[in-house]
Amino acid sequence: MEECMSMDELRRTLRARSVILRHARPPLHIAIWTTHGLERKVTQALRQHRVRLAALLAVSDVRTCPAPGLHRASFYYKGQGLYICGDCERLARWVEKRVC
Numbered sequence: 001m002e003e004c005m006s007m008d009e010l011r012r013t014l015r016a017r018s019v020i021l022r023h024a025r026p027p028l029h030i031a032i033w034t035t036h037g038l039e040r041k042v043t044q045a046l047r048q049h050r051v052r053l054a055a056l057l058a059v060s061d062v063r064t065c066p067a068p069g070l071h072r073a074s075f076y077y078k079g080q081g082l083y084i085c086g087d088c089e090r091l092a093r094w095v096e097k098r099v100c
Ligand SMILES: [Zn+2]
Pocket: 064, 065, 066, 067, 068, 071, 085, 086, 087, 088, 089
């Protein structure tokens, strides 16, 4: 059986390909924004790490920020070991009002 990507490897791959993940309804679902297809190993890894990724996306955790180089100034510490991307948080709220 093909070995699946680790969560870190998956996040690096998605960033390198400008893939944006978004928390979606129902809970623990993920919307994928990309302008091109994803390889099978990437979709398998997304499936494998979906629950953990969805939980991070739900709170705009910095680990799911697709553009840390651009958003870093908005990062803030929320407490309990949680670092949030303020820009992703604002985008998620904006999308939530218009798409969901
Ligand atoms: Zn961000």
